[in-house]
Amino acid sequence: MTAAPPLCLTVAGSDSGGGAGIQADLKTMLALGVHGMSVVTAVTAQNSLGVKGAWELPAEAVRAQYRAVVDDIGVGAVKTGMLSGAVLVETVAELLAGTAAPAVVDPVGVSKHGDALLAPSALEAVRKELLPRATVATPNLDEVEQLTGIAVTSEDDMRRAADAVLGYGPRWALIKGGHLAAHAGEAVDLLTDGAEEFWLRAPRHDNRHTHGTGCTLASAIAAGLAKGLEVPAAVTGAKEYVTGAIAAGFSLGGGIGPVDHAWRWHR
Template sequence: MTATPKTALTIAGSDSGGGAGIQADLRTFFACGVHGMTAITAVTVQNSLGVQGFTDIPSDVVAAQIKAVAGDMGVDAAKTGMLATAEIIRTVAKTLDEVHIGGAEGAPFVVDPVAASMHGDALLREEALEAIRTELFPRATLVTPNLDEVRLLTGVEVKGPESQREAARALLTFGPQWVLVKGGHLYDSPRCVDLLSDGARFIELEGPRHPTEHTHGGGDTMASAITASLAKGLGVPDAVAEGKRFIERAVEESYPLGEGVGPVSPFWRLADGD
């Protein structure tokens, strides 16, 4: 009999194209060797060309999904993705407290604040952004915004290393234990640098920049890989380093699919047997 793996919960929207959202999270959890569980917050109509529409799941149904899996199977780590509305965000925060996820004593909790499209357009109204700041960030072990989400959440326009640190400090004022300011779109160079900080430490994680346009689901995949490592018991710096290693290979092995932007690929882990 196979030993029971660690468990990871994703609270996010469904991507009908399979490249991002719940689907990307589950692909990554599997590749990282943890058992994935879901609480679906929205059903999107999307493909490689973009999102054509979405329907929110009632907030009480989102809460019931979280309670069902946490109460029966347990959650070693959890993450959020698309939460769609302020009501869902507030409900998720309340429910996480009830099942002991996040905060100082709960299971590790990663907030991927899906608030901007890949083109930088806002996906959430200000009411929902404020709920992320006040309800989710104080409970977060780690937050992982991209640069457009940093701008929407803090007003800081990241243009270089100093403003990247300024953004990290601004995000930490909302109460998370750690922040990861991703720099994939920051530097015009063959290297990209992500900045991890808990306020006392500023850790630069440098990696290669791969020349591909197929990066759909990259943020979800990195956050999921970090969550999987936290579920296995790694500390935040080591988990983030593992997540960066995972996404570097996933981008390198990304593939075209459909007429638009293809997804990053977790298949490298299976091929490498790593």
């Protein structure tokens, strides 16, 4: 009998187009050699052009899915994504508090197309309830500004933003600088726990098909943590994986296509 691979759980919304959300998470986990499991928090009607509709699941449905998986199968790491309202944020924060596994919190605020995925009323719950449960928090620059009020335009701003995010309680903050105009030729991220600082730099690929980038990166980090890697190693490996996935992103439909989660197999 073959032993089970490391176990990783995504708690996120469904993307019917398959580029982001739990679909991207599960593809990433498979590509990185861990067994992916899912708790669906919302269903979206979504394609390459944007989010056409979104329906939040009841808190009891989210709690039941989580308990069914964790109480029977167990989990090595948890990744959270779309939690659209305060009740779901509080529910998931409570579940994480009772789980010993590391947690990667991707505080999803808007979709790649600019569609709001987090109610403004839920922001305070993210700050006070969810981020304190995070081993790693992975906001992009728009989400950083939502959470902290800091508009990031430079690497010094990224440091200030990281300090502000760490003030909400996660052990590590990963500030994703992929949208930083000051670095036209590279994608720069900052990982810090307030004591150590790691600057992660990669070439910026001229490819508009980047749907699912944030979900993919957070899931790749969680996969590394499920394998037993320390946070800096998990994040470094995830950055390498997502950089390759962005480079291989492909056209789909009439809008923004997804990153290629299987790029290593194709190569």
